[in-house]
Amino acid sequence: MSASQWENNEEIKIFREYLRIPTVHPNVDYTACVEFLKRQAASLELPVDVVYPVNEKNPVVIMKWLGSQPELPSIILNSHTDVVPVFADKWTHDPFSADIDDEGKIYARGSQDMKCVGTQYLGAIRALKASGYQPKRTIYLTYVPDEEVGGHLGMRELIKGDYFKKMNVGFSFDEGISSEDETYAVYYAERTLWHLHLKFSGTAGHGSLLLPNTAGEKLNYVVNKFMEFRKSQVQRLADDSTIDIGDVTTVNLTQLKGGVQSNVVPPLLVAVFDIRIAVTVDVAAFEKQIRDWCEEAGGGIELEFEMKNPVVKPTKIDATNPFWLAFKQTLDSLGLKTRVRVFPGATDSRYVRHAGIPALGFSPINKTQILLHDHDEYLRADTYIHGIEVYKKLIPAVADA
Structure with missing residues (x-):
């Protein structure tokens, strides 16, 4: 037309x-x-x-x-x-x-x-x-x-x-999200969203010295640990064609803050991370890993969560959920090819699921x-x-x- x-x-x-x-x-x-x-x-x-x-x-x-x-x-x-x-x-x-x-x-x-x-x-x-x-x-x-x-x-x-x-x-x-191929995605869960501020305290002084335990050294150690973990998630996606971005944990350094001028070693630096934790990950163990990295870096590092969403159970996509059965059977009857996925971002469904109500994104x-x-x-x-x-x-x- x-x-x-x-x-x-x-x-x-x-x-x-x-x-x-x-x-x-x-x-x-x-x-x-x-x-x-x-x-x-x-x-x-x-x-x-x-x-x-x-x-x-x-x-x-x-x-x-x-x-x-x-x-x-x-x-x-x-x-x-x-x-x-x-x-x-x-x-x-x-x-x-x-x-x-x-x-x-x-x-x-x-x-x-x-x-x-x-x-x-x-x-x-x-x-x-x-x-x-x-x-x-x-x-x-x-x-x-x-x-x-x-x-x-x-x-x-x-x-x-x-x-x-x-x-x-x-x-x-x-x-849901549009699909670029012939399939339609149905989203039954979302990853756990964190916006994490890491505040690195360290020895301050003149930029001409090699001071011990500086904020920059600690930041370097922890950021490298995050980047190594990030690389492992990229590799998972490369190695397994059956998963997509919603099935892995994403870690992105989004902000760096601190310092007063170029020749002063600052007492504080801040790194901000956007983290989306996969539904298969033990969230408590993951947080402990981050805290362990901070201790290994020398301590004096504060974790502040700008956003720390609770873990929300996925909507069941099996015979125990009559709404899912009706939803999926209808799409099948229409001849639509579907893919069941974890939503890569965050929608209002996380609040609905947290209240114990099944929700599907489509x-x-x-x-x-x-x-x-x-x-x-x-x-x-x-x-x-x-x-x-x-x-x-x-x-x-x-x-x-």
């Missing part, structure tokens, strides 16, 4: 309208987004609430589709409304114009991550309601803020509140360049429409499980 033909498609119109709302960090204004979602709820004749888990600047919009057996645990269709910043000069299209080119590519920040999923849910429900279908379980559509900067003002606090507890949630849908996007958080992020219109067709099957299968 040409760009002009796609422009007249009602579902594409709704998607593009959502993409044009610049819910972009920092200092996100969600006002227009909330009004858009309220209009969508009205068009579907679904009741809608706006909840403020932390403050009025970070609203959660919740739509409710009442099930025929509302006493059963409910299903949530979760998506986040915020998007990451853009470098507009690096884009060939205005990042909030939702332009469609002659190949049917819709360019916009959020087109892959993850406004597409938020409106695909709506498109699927529109079709299901039109067919006369009513779910057995109550379905909630949750549109949460703040995910792109940690979810501390959104899903993390929503789950702690009375509103969420009354929802009696039994299973959650959430985002975005119905394949044969598409991965451009989340990148310049010229796009999604093809035909891929978007196909995603609605997938959710038309997935949502009732899970809701009736």
Whole structure:
């Protein structure tokens, strides 16, 4: 189809309208987004609430589709409304114009991550309601803020509140990542995220001397240990084609701080690491290893966690989980090739799983360049429409499980 033909498609119109709302960090204004979602709820004749888990600047919009057996645990269709910043000069299209080119590519920040999923849910429900279908379980559509900067003002606090507890949630849908081949990835777990600051204290003095136990020596020893470990994880990926980045522990040195001028040996240096720990790793033993490296370096090294997420058990992907069985069997029946994966980053599913609720991450996007958080992020219109067709099957299968 040409760009002009796609422009007249009602579902594409709704998607593009959502993409044009610049819910972009920092200092996100969600006002227009909330009004858009309220209009969508009205068009579907679904009741809608706006909840403020932390403050009025970070609203959660919740739509409710009442099930025929509302006493059963409910299903949530979760998506986040915020998007990451853009470098507009690096884009060939205005990042909030939702332009469609002659190949049917819709360019916009959020087109892959993850406004597409938020409106695909709506498109699927529109079709299901039109067919006369009513779910057995109550379905909630949750549109949460703040995910792109940690979810501390959104899903993390929503789950702690009375509103969420009354929802009696039994299973959650959430985002995945596009695939560049013909397969579709389904994410059942996430690695444990640490942002670790190592503060190296040492002997200070004149830069012309060879002082003992300097902060730089200690930093060098510990950083080398981290880099050796990092190299082992790179080698694991090279040696085993059955695993990907989500199956190994990633370690990246992201910041170095300290010093006052070039001829003064500083009393303190700081190294910051982004660490994502694989689900197969003993986290306590890994932390002990780091502390042992610090002692071997000479001590006087403080570990400060800017972020230390708790270990969260993966969602079960076996016969003990009826939601998983319904999910997987539906994708199989549609002839979709799937890969079960550990999510390489972090999503709001970690908060849901930590509350003991099974969650799967899935975005119905394949044969598409991965451009989340990148310049010229796009999604093809035909891929978007196909995603609605997938959710038309997935949502009732899970809701009736």
